Amino acid sequence: MFLPLAMDDVPDLAAYTGRMNRASDRVRVILLNSALGPLDYRVPEGMQVAPGSIVMAPLGPRKLPGVVWEAASFPAEEVDFKRLRPLREVREIASLSAPLRRLIEWTADYYLAPPAAVLRMVLSSGAAFVDDRPIVEYRLNGVVPDRMTPQREKALAALADQQGTASELAHLADVSIAVIRGLEKAGAMDRVEVPLTVAIDAPDPDFDKVSLNPEQAKVGALLTDAVNKREFRTFLLDGVTGSGKTEVYFEAIAQALRQDRQTLVLLPEIALTEPFLDRFRKRFGTEPIAWHSGLKQSERKRNWRALAEGQAKVVVGARSALFLPYRDLGLIIVDEAHEISFKQEDGVRYHARDVAVMRGLHEKIPIVLASATPAIESRHQVEQGNYELLELPTRFGPATMPEVEALDLTSDVPPRGSWLAPTLVRALQDNLDKGEQSLLFLNRRGFAPLTLCRTCGHRISCPNCTAWMVEHRLTRRLACHHCGHVMPLPEKCPECGDEDSLVACGPGVERICDEVKLLFPEARTAIVTSDTIWSPANASEFVARMEAGAIDIVVGTQLVTKGYHFPNLTLVGVVDADIGLEGGDLRAAERSFQQIAQVAGRAGRAEKPGHVYVQTRMPDAPVIQAIINNDRDGFYAAEMAARRSAAAPPFARLAAIIISSEDNAEAMETARLNGQTAPHADGFAVYGPAPAPLAMLRGRHRHRLLIHAHRSVELQKMVREWLQDLEWPRAVRVGIDVDPYSFV
Ligand code: ADP
Ligand code: ZN
Numbered sequence: 001m002f003l004p005l006a007m008d009d010v011p012d013l014a015a016y017t018g019r020m021n022r023a024s025d026r027v028r029v030i031l032l033n034s035a036l037g038p039l040d041y042r043v044p045e046g047m048q049v050a051p052g053s054i055v056m057a058p059l060g061p062r063k064l065p066g067v068v069w070e071a072a073s074f075p076a077e078e079v080d081f082k083r084l085r086p087l088r089e090v091r092e093i094a095s096l097s098a099p100l101r102r103l104i105e106w107t108a109d110y111y112l113a114p115p116a117a118v119l120r121m122v123l124s125s126g127a128a129f130v131d132d133r134p135i136v137e138y139r140l141n142g143v144v145p146d147r148m149t150p151q152r153e154k155a156l157a158a159l160a161d162q163q164g165t166a167s168e169l170a171h172l173a174d175v176s177i178a179v180i181r182g183l184e185k186a187g188a189m190d191r192v193e194v195p196l197t198v199a200i201d202a203p204d205p206d207f208d209k210v211s212l213n214p215e216q217a218k219v220g221a222l223l224t225d226a227v228n229k230r231e232f233r234t235f236l237l238d239g240v241t242g243s244g245k246t247e248v249y250f251e252a253i254a255q256a257l258r259q260d261r262q263t264l265v266l267l268p269e270i271a272l273t274e275p276f277l278d279r280f281r282k283r284f285g286t287e288p289i290a291w292h293s294g295l296k297q298s299e300r301k302r303n304w305r306a307l308a309e310g311q312a313k314v315v316v317g318a319r320s321a322l323f324l325p326y327r328d329l330g331l332i333i334v335d336e337a338h339e340i341s342f343k344q345e346d347g348v349r350y351h352a353r354d355v356a357v358m359r360g361l362h363e364k365i366p367i368v369l370a371s372a373t374p375a376i377e378s379r380h381q382v383e384q385g386n387y388e389l390l391e392l393p394t395r396f397g398p399a400t401m402p403e404v405e406a407l408d409l410t411s412d413v414p415p416r417g418s419w420l421a422p423t424l425v426r427a428l429q430d431n432l433d434k435g436e437q438s439l440l441f442l443n444r445r446g447f448a449p450l451t452l453c454r455t456c457g458h459r460i461s462c463p464n465c466t467a468w469m470v471e472h473r474l475t476r477r478l479a480c481h482h483c484g485h486v487m488p489l490p491e492k493c494p495e496c497g498d499e500d501s502l503v504a505c506g507p508g509v510e511r512i513c514d515e516v517k518l519l520f521p522e523a524r525t526a527i528v529t530s531d532t533i534w535s536p537a538n539a540s541e542f543v544a545r546m547e548a549g550a551i552d553i554v555v556g557t558q559l560v561t562k563g564y565h566f567p568n569l570t571l572v573g574v575v576d577a578d579i580g581l582e583g584g585d586l587r588a589a590e591r592s593f594q595q596i597a598q599v600a601g602r603a604g605r606a607e608k609p610g611h612v613y614v615q616t617r618m619p620d621a622p623v624i625q626a627i628i629n630n631d632r633d634g635f636y637a638a639e640m641a642a643r644r645s646a647a648a649p650p651f652a653r654l655a656a657i658i659i660s661s662e663d664n665a666e667a668m669e670t671a672r673l674n675g676q677t678a679p680h681a682d683g684f685a686v687y688g689p690a691p692a693p694l695a696m697l698r699g700r701h702r703h704r705l706l707i708h709a710h711r712s713v714e715l716q717k718m719v720r721e722w723l724q725d726l727e728w729p730r731a732v733r734v735g736i737d738v739d740p741y742s743f744v
Contacts, residue, residue, distance in 0.1 A: 026081060028074060029057050031066040032123060034114040038074040042084035049087065052095040054123070056088040063088055067096055067119060073105055074115070094308035094325050096122065099362035103323075106358050112716060112723075112736045113348040121323040121348065124304065134193040135298040138184060139163040145186035151179045156188070163192060165297050194298045200311045203284035205254035210283075212251070216244045219390045223252035226366035227259070227331055234357050236337075236378050237370040239392025241601025242399055242565070245370045248392070249333050250283050252368060257284075257313055261330025265316040266352060268339035270294050271559055274536040275543055276316055284314075291317030291324065294535060319344060319352030322359065329363050332356050337369035337378065338594055340587075343741045351739060353378075372601055373594040376587075376643065379636055380650040395605070402572070402603040402610030404628050406619040418515050419507045424573045424613045425519060431571045432523055432552055436608065439554045440512055441561065441599040442575040445481065445529045447473040447511045448504030458495035460502075464699040472531065473510050483698040512575055513555040520553070528556035561598040567606030572599055577616040577624060585742065586648055589623050593635055596627050647708070649739070653715055657705040657723075658692065658735040664701035670732050671703035679722050683710030700733070 025043045041057050043049055053068040096104075104122065108115040140159050145152060158173035166184075170177040183189050212220050219237065226233050239245045256263045267273060270292045277287045289303045289312040306312035310327030319342050322332075334342070334356050342352040353369060360367035369378055369387070381387040395401060412421040420428075420440075431438045448471045451460045460469045462480035469478035471489065479486045492499040504511070513527050526532075526542065533539050545551050546566050554560060554569075580592035596614060604610020616624050626635035644651050659674070661667035671689035678686035685708045692702040709715045719736070728734055 026071075026084060027068045027087070028071040028076060029055060029066040029087075030069050030074065030115050030119055031057060031059065031064045032116055032120055033059075033064060034116045034120075036116065038069065038076045038115075040071075040076060040079050040084055042081070042086045044086040047087060047090055049090050050095070052097060052101060054091040054093070054095060056091070058085045058088060065123065067101075067123075069101065073101075093305065094327075096325055099359075099364075100323075100325055102362045103355070103359050106362070107323075107348065107350060107355055110716060111348055111350050111738050112719060113350075117348050118323070121320055122325060124300070124320065124324070134195045135165065135301065137163050137165055137192045137194050137296075137298060138169060138180065138189045139192060140183075140188060141190040143186075143188045145183060145188045147186070149179075151175050152183060155179050155183060168296055196298075196302055196305060198302060198306075200289070200306055201286040202313055203253075203257055203280070203286050203288065205257040205284065207285035208283055209254075210247055212244070212247065213396065215392060215394070216248050216396075219392060220248045220251040222388075222390060223249065223366065223368060224255040227252050227255040227261075230330070230364060231366065232361050232364045234360065234367045234369065234381070234387040235390050236374055236382055236387045237368050237390045237392070238374050239370075239372060239390075240395060240401060241372045241598065242395040242605045243372075243392035244396040245372075245392060246279070246335070247396075249335075249368050249370060250280075252331055252366075253314060253333070254284075256330040259330060260313075261328050262307070262310065262312070262326050263314045263331040263333065264321060264324075264326065264329060265314065265333045265335060266319060266322060266342070266356060267316060268318075268336045268341040269559070270318055270536065271530075271533050271539045272336075273316060273318075274540040275564065277536075278540070278543075280314070280316070288312070288314035288316045290536075291315055291321040293318065293320070319350075322352050322355055329359075330365055331368070332360055332365065333368045333370065335370050338371045338373050338375040340591070340741050345742070346735075349735070349737045349740075351741075354739070373597045373632070376590055376636065376639060377650045380640070398607050399605055400609055401630060402600055402612045404600055404612040404614065404630065406577075406624055406628050407613050407615045408619045409615055409617050419512060419575060420515060420519070420573070421613075421615055424615065427571055427611065427613060428516075428520065428553065428573070432520060434570075435549075435568075436571065437546065437549075437552060437554070437566060437569040438571040438573065439556065439560060439569055439599070439602055440516070440573045440575055441556060441558075442507065442509050442512055443557050443579060443595065444506075444508040445472075445531055445557055446470040446479065446508040447514075448506055448508055450505040451478065451502050452505050453493040453495060453498065453501050454503055455498040455501040456493060456496035458493055460490070460494065465697050466693075466695045470508065471504050474527075474531070482694060507575070509555045509557060516553050516555065523552040524550060525553050525555065526551045528554055528560045530557070530559060533559060558595060558599075560602065561595055564602060565605050566602070568608070569602055570604050570608050570610045572603040572610065572612045574599060574612070574614045577614045577627075578618055578621075581618075581621065581623065587741070590639055593623050593626060593639075596623075597632070600627070651711070653709045653711060653713075654740055655707040655709070655715060655719060656737040656740045657707070657719075658702055658737065659689070659705070659732060660697075660700040660702040660735070661729075661732045662700055663731065664696075666729060666732060667701045667703050670729060671705060674726050674728075675705050677722065677726065678705070679718055681713065681718065683713045684715075684718060685709070 026040055028038050029041050030038050049068050051068055051070045056063050057066050104118045107118045155173040155175045166177050166180045170180050237245050253263045273290055281287050307315050308325045334353050337353050344350050357367050382389045407421045407423050412423050414421050428438055450468045451471055462469055462485050464485055465480055465482045467482050472479050476489050477486045493501050509527050509529055513525055574596055581588055600612040603612050659667055659671040675689050687706045689703040689705050692704050
């Protein structure tokens with residue numbers, strides 16, 4: 001394992017400026033391969049490189065991309081100059097600025113990841129290495145091939161309005177790439193050359209300005225001032241749902257635009273991108289550039305180039321957008337900053353909110369963390385004096401906060417086999433009669449979370465994971481939500497063979513929607529989960545139908561809890577407020593509070609007042625009480641005190657070492673032996689190994705060592721020194737999770 005150096009070991013870099021441009025010099029290069037440490041190369045005569053240059057370097061018989069780095073950052077073995085191989089080429093398209101290089105070093109150091117793995121996020125999927133040739137895409141042209149096969153038919157049906165590279169089309173149609181190539185040869189596809197550079201309209205800061213109310217204006221002025229001064233400051237923009245946080249940070253973006261600097265807006269979910277693009281266009285006259293995993297290859301390359309060259313002034317994206325090489329970044333907004341989807345759970349396990357703040361520090365720019373329910377960690381940073389708190393405590397205009405009421409499921413009992421309490425059913429009926437929209441929230445995809453055999457008690461579980469298979473009735477399948485394994489719904493019990501003995505246990509959103517249809521056959525319903533809203537296009541179609549009043553009752557998962565603004569949505573029902581409180585997760589109470597407060601925030605966002613019903617078996621639980629009384633400060637105070645007395649984050653630090661293998665005994669034994677070598681120090685304790693709650697995931701057995709450390713301990717340094725001497729069997733994989741979130 002290659003472990004990077006601590007930041008303290010990086011000496012003053014000024015010594016390097018002006019020294020690197022000499023021909024025939026030696027340079028250190030980080031290659032885009034996590035298994036390799038930094039290597040030295042010779043700069044051939046006539047080639048100009050400096051730290052940050054993107055280069056192609058020879059390695060064995062191959063050529064690998066990499067980035068020239070300050071040699072002092074990453075010591076490497078000194079190789080005799082004469083033996084150094086020359087760099088092949090330098091890519092002029094962009095180079096990595098010093099602030100970005102420092103961010104990469106910090107990220108690698110803090111999250112104990114190889115620098116190359118971080119670098120890969122910067123140079124994402126080869127976008128940096130494209131030449132100027134256009135990308136070739138294909139689309140159907142209506143010609144029916146002479147020879148038809150079932151695969152070809154499938155592709156023709158799936159690709160009606162699509163255009164993309166051969167591999168994208170193959171993926172979309174779920175056929176092999178040979179099928180696409182075959183269709184092209186048969187004359188059924190047109191070849192389209194997509195240029196890499198396109199003109200991008202600059203957003204107009206004054207296109208459709210809103211006038212802020214006095215409360216908003218005060219906050220807006222502080223933000224624009226910070227943008228003007230180009231200072232590193234972190235603002236926690238804490239405003240209730242509908243208070244105008246977006247309008248206010250739009251003012252800050254407008255200011256960055258006036259200065260001709262770039263803004264990055266991070267959103268927690270791709271599904272939120274489309275509504276954001278719409279809203280942005282209304283305010284600024286044109287859409288920003290998007291960055292997320294749903295982009296086509298051509299869009300990716302184009303957008304990468306546009307932001308690296310500086311034409312793209314505003315970029316909105318998922319967490320991966322954080323590491324891109326912006327030409328001149330002036331502002332970062334993290335919207336819905338409390339969302340845990342900002343935490344990446346594989347590869348480099350980083351938290352985009354925290355890395356955003358570090359990027360702000362290195363770039364010397366302001367950062368805005370916007371949320372209606374800030375994370376405990378963020379509020380703690382305010383108390384520590386590291387972040388500045390900006391509050392918007394009331395909704396904009398005539399809108400008021402909704403009335404919240406708990407429904408005690410032990411006295412307001414739903415009829416047998418159903419899940420909605422009589423009071424909630426009556427309220428839904430009323431709302432339907434008034435022609436207003438309702439939302440039922442349950443954070444469970446599918447029809448039922450568990451399928452059980454009535455005869456033998458067998459529960460159908462995933463062959464690859466320690467998890468139940470979830471029934472999806474819409475697609476008539478059972479699916480594992482962890483590894484994606486699917487199987488058809490069995491007709492008889494796979495264990496005892498009894499027919500018609502399988503029963504669905506518990507509700508998912510599909511089941512709640514069935515109940516709604518049974519109760520209100522005339523109501524128009526929609527299910528909103530990642531199964532139904534899986535693309536930006538889907539999301540905007542849903543928004544359009546809601547806005548047009550074509551939906552009466554929405555049943556959704558956490559996907560509907562944030563971002564949306566539907567003026568006619570006045571009733572929210574939380575189907576099961578207790579779900580999140582089960583399980584021993586450190587942040588269970590916090591997350592429940594945030595989720596329910598967010599979903600409640602969807603109700604009554606315009607003139608019509610909103611009403612929220614929260615179904616629970618524990619109406620007296622502190623979380624539920626805090627929600628009903630809209631007592632955010634009370635909840636945070638209680639939660640903070642609980643964390644402090646348990647010495648849990650943010651009052652101490654955690655890190656997890658996850659050791660996995662396909663062979664359970666090997667994983668367990670390796671974890672045990674290596675756990676025994678843990679260093680001993682004050683304020684540093686290692687617990688376990690213990691099997692992860694999901695002991696088996698994707699066919700790998702996982703055991704975890706959990707490190708608990710005082711804030712004064714240099715956690716990374718200790719872990720690095722501990723792990724670098726250890727031996728790992730070949731088939732064992734080690735993952736390190738610093739500041740872990742979910743223990744699944
Ligand atoms: P938040 O981001 O805090 O949820 P938004 O910025 O989405 O709040 O504002 C809620 C609604 O109120 C939006 O429709 C927004 O356009 C409107 N709004 C907020 N502030 C203003 C303002 N100063 N002038 C006009 N409309 C506003
Ligand atoms: Zn699985």
